[in-house]
Amino acid sequence: MIGGWFTTPAGVGPTGGDVAPGSTGAPIEVIVGVFVLLMAAKIGEEVFRRLRQPAVVGELVGGFVVGPSALGLVVPGEAILVFAEIGVVILLFQVGLEVRLDDLLRVGRVAVVTALAAMFLPIVTGVAVGLAMGEEVGAAAFIGLALAATSIGITSRVLAEAGVLDRRFARIVLAAAVVDDILALVAIGVVSAFATGTEIDRAVVLGISAVGIVLLGLAAARRARGLKREVFTWPLFADTPLVPSFLLMLGLALVSAVVGLAALIGAFIAGLIVAETEASDELEHEIRPLGLIFTPFFFALTGTALDLGALVEPSVLVLAVALIVLGVATKALGGYLGARSTGHWAGIAVGAGMVPRGEVGIVVANLGLAAGLLSTEVFGAVLLAVVATTMAAPYLLAWAVPRAVAEEAAARSG
Numbered sequence: 415m416i417g418g419w420f421t422t423p424a425g426v427g428p429t430g431g432d433v434a435p436g437s438t439g440a441p442i443e444v445i446v447g448v449f450v451l452l453m454a455a456k457i458g459e460e461v462f463r464r465l466r467q468p469a470v471v472g473e474l475v476g477g478f479v480v481g482p483s484a485l486g487l488v489v490p491g492e493a494i495l496v497f498a499e500i501g502v503v504i505l506l507f508q509v510g511l512e513v514r515l516d517d518l519l520r521v522g523r524v525a526v527v528t529a530l531a532a533m534f535l536p537i538v539t540g541v542a543v544g545l546a547m548g549e550e551v552g553a554a555a556f557i558g559l560a561l562a563a564t565s566i567g568i569t570s571r572v573l574a575e576a577g578v579l580d581r582r583f584a585r586i587v588l589a590a591a592v593v594d595d596i597l598a599l600v601a602i603g604v605v606s607a608f609a610t611g612t613e614i615d616r617a618v619v620l621g622i623s624a625v626g627i628v629l630l631g632l633a634a635a636r637r638a639r640g641l642k643r644e645v646f647t648w649p650l651f652a653d654t655p656l657v658p659s660f661l662l663m664l665g666l667a668l669v670s671a672v673v674g675l676a677a678l679i680g681a682f683i684a685g686l687i688v689a690e691t692e693a694s695d696e697l698e699h700e701i702r703p704l705g706l707i708f709t710p711f712f713f714a715l716t717g718t719a720l721d722l723g724a725l726v727e728p729s730v731l732v733l734a735v736a737l738i739v740l741g742v743a744t745k746a747l748g749g750y751l752g753a754r755s756t757g758h759w760a761g762i763a764v765g766a767g768m769v770p771r772g773e774v775g776i777v778v779a780n781l782g783l784a785a786g787l788l789s790t791e792v793f794g795a796v797l798l799a800v801v802a803t804t805m806a807a808p809y810l811l812a813w814a815v816p817r818a819v820a821e822e823a824a825a826r827s828g
Contacts (some may be wrong), residue, residue, distance in 0.1 A: 432596050444494075454487075458477075458479070470572060473717070474801075477716065481718030488718065494711065501712040503664070507682070509682060509685060511685045512580070513580075513585065513689065516586050520585075527752040528764060533594060538559070540558030540561040541554045543737065547733060559778045563598050564768050565775070568804055569653065573587070573767070576812075582760065595676050602781065622674045624675045627669060627670060627680075631683035631687065655696055659688050659697055666681065716801065719801055729791065730798075736794060743770045749764045749766070749769075758821065775796075778796065779797055
């Protein structure tokens with residue numbers, strides 16, 4: 415991801431003192447926090463599954479319940495952030511394993527159009543709302559960017575659980591999300607440069623570097639086609655293909671993060687590369703238990719960011735509701751307009767898949783707050799809108815995906 419949630423610096427105890435190696439206080443608190451958050455996520459998932467609701471929403475709700483704004487049992491710190499980062503990286507690696515490069519490239523043109531439409535409408539709307547509320551141009555721009563960002567974590571989880579990652583509309587969403595992340599990176603850099611008076615050259619360089627890394631990754635995936643399983647087990651430390659593949663996943667995630675892209679884009683590309691080899695089926699089976707353990711941390715951590723207390727202020731409530739409604743509507747409409755050529759319900763499913771803002775929107779809001787452009791009230795409203803759109807996406811997808819699948823089946827049979 416572009417950034418994260420840090421509350422306790424590395425090597426510093428909860429009271430601000432240093433933590434001596436081998437001491438028991440801080441590690442026990444870390445283990446308790448990890449245990450409580452994972453337990454809450456799994457209980458939430460269990461309850462929502464039994465209610466026939468999207469499991470990922472249960473994980474989000476579980477995180478909120480034990481988070482700072484509710485029971486206060488967990489205050490997200492660096493350790494939990496690491497678990498969450500690993501979880502979403504593993505999730506996107508798994509998604510990459512289930513997608514074939516040629517299928518992804520076939521939807522390239524539609525994906526680019528979709529990404530552009532799904533960014534343009536939210537940015538214009540967010541800026542208009544900010545200006546109407548009397549905010550400065552810089553603050554309004556950050557509101558628009560927070561609404562424009564797309565988080566693929568939620569969408570990919572729902573699509574994977576529905577077993578539709580091989581469908582054309584699902585591939586459009588994934589490809590559009592990659593394009594969206596590159597465009598968001600450039601836009602954030604440009605807006606930050608103008609708002610803070612810094613040089614704009616760095617944003618351009620980062621954008622070019624991001625495009626280069628994605629293209630190199632796709633080229634590597636094509637070159638990896640048909641690679642033998644023995645290549646992965648040649649190192650003596652690798653009893654299974656999982657270890658070298660895990661290192662590749664972390665390595666590409668790190669490269670993406672260094673450039674400024676979301677780390678999960680690198681993980682997705684790593685999955686695409688390994689998917690072209692003979693070890694892909696074995697890896698899909700071996701990586702699944704890790705995903706079941708680590709991935710819930712990402713969604714539960716997102717849930718902890720929800721602060722309903724901010725709604726006490728009427729102005730914050732009005733702004734939050736406006737941003738939620740417009741945030742869902744503009745992303746869904748932009749995705750639909752970009753992908754409607756593939757079918758009516760397919761376009762709606764793509765639009766629904768572009769709705770969640772997730773960690774990217776939170777990072778943009780944090781950047782605006784740190785730059786002094788967003789007040790704490792506006793920051794709270796934006797944060798609520800980001801989390802609300804993230805929680806709305808699974809329900810929109812659950813409604814649209816079956817209809818898109820039926821539409822696609824009817825088109826094939828006809």
